[in-house]
Amino acid sequence: MFKLRSCYLILVLLLTACTQEAVIPKEQEKNDDNIVVTPDGKITFEIIKNIEISQSKVESLKDELLIAYHDIQNSIQTDYVPSERIKVYLNAGNDLSWGLRSEIYLYGVKSNFYPLVHELTHSILGYGNNFDASNGYFTQEGFATYMEDKYGKSSYTNQFVKSFIDSNTLLPISNLIDPTQDDSYFRPDITSETRFTLMRMSYIHSASFINYLIETYGLEKFEKIYNEKNVANKIEEVYGKNVSEIEKEWVAFIKRSPEPTKEEKIKMRNYSELTSSLINQIDAKYFSRDTTND
Numbered sequence: 001m002f003k004l005r006s007c008y009l010i011l012v013l014l015l016t017a018c019t020q021e022a023v024i025p026k027e028q029e030k031n032d033d034n035i036v037v038t039p040d041g042k043i044t045f046e047i048i049k050n051i052e053i054s055q056s057k058v059e060s061l062k063d064e065l066l067i068a069y070h071d072i073q074n075s076i077q078t079d080y081v082p083s084e085r086i087k088v089y090l091n092a093g094n095d096l097s098w099g100l101r102s103e104i105y106l107y108g109v110k111s112n113f114y115p116l117v118h119e120l121t122h123s124i125l126g127y128g129n130n131f132d133a134s135n136g137y138f139t140q141e142g143f144a145t146y147m148e149d150k151y152g153k154s155s156y157t158n159q160f161v162k163s164f165i166d167s168n169t170l171l172p173i174s175n176l177i178d179p180t181q182d183d184s185y186f187r188p189d190i191t192s193e194t195r196f197t198l199m200r201m202s203y204i205h206s207a208s209f210i211n212y213l214i215e216t217y218g219l220e221k222f223e224k225i226y227n228e229k230n231v232a233n234k235i236e237e238v239y240g241k242n243v244s245e246i247e248k249e250w251v252a253f254i255k256r257s258p259e260p261t262k263e264e265k266i267k268m269r270n271y272s273e274l275t276s277s278l279i280n281q282i283d284a285k286y287f288s289r290d291t292t293n294d
Helices: 002-031 055-073 116-125 138-151 157-166 182-186 193-217 219-223 231-239 243-256 262-267
Strands: 035-037 044-049 085-090 103-106
Touching: 035 055, 044 055, 055 085, 055 116, 055 138, 103 116, 116 138, 138 157, 138 182, 138 193, 157 193, 157 243, 182 193, 193 219, 193 243, 231 243
Parallel strands: 044 085, 085 103
Antiparallel strands: 035 044
């Protein structure tokens, strides 16, 4: 009996030790220089450096992640449950950044042009069905750009759209939400400068339009169309107006806004590229409205 009790006691001690060892790494994670845990404990961000940057910059990024997480959590609510662990890769160069379920790839870190809020919005709120294009791109990319404008680095979307209207190079919203056309706007072959310009214009249009929806009709209504299929039908159902009607309101609003100032033009990244001959080289079909949906 004594031997049995002794064995039992040893087993309990071993199990206790194992339990303590399982807890320790989580506690240690909080002290890891490249780890940050959200205050609610739901998500752990791991920063992975593929470039040489100072620890002070890493600390700054950790703060940005927590602030952005808070802002996104307090925006719209979705049924999507984000990953409990998200790796944030810091990369060299100025390629396109992107955010998936459990990974965010940031470029432009050294030049301070990385769209952290934009990509984190995708990772926290979800995108299509498991980050595919099943629900299009318009509301997801538009809202992520809107959030970046509001809480991160401004891309001056309304000012750009104003210049597009003035130069008669406005993209039809009906085309941007059309599932048979949206790939060519939001996911073109970006090895071509003109196609890359078209993609940037598509992001800007969607963000400006969604900014108008939110500022005019409220965040609660927009929440009902975010990441939904058949956006055109959903917009009419939620807002009581078709896309063409709201588009006219949006254009009228932008027309009333002032021209970009010299200071804004300086801050507007690649302003000259998006108001120059590159746009004129884009195939005219992308600016033609499909009237079948009006």
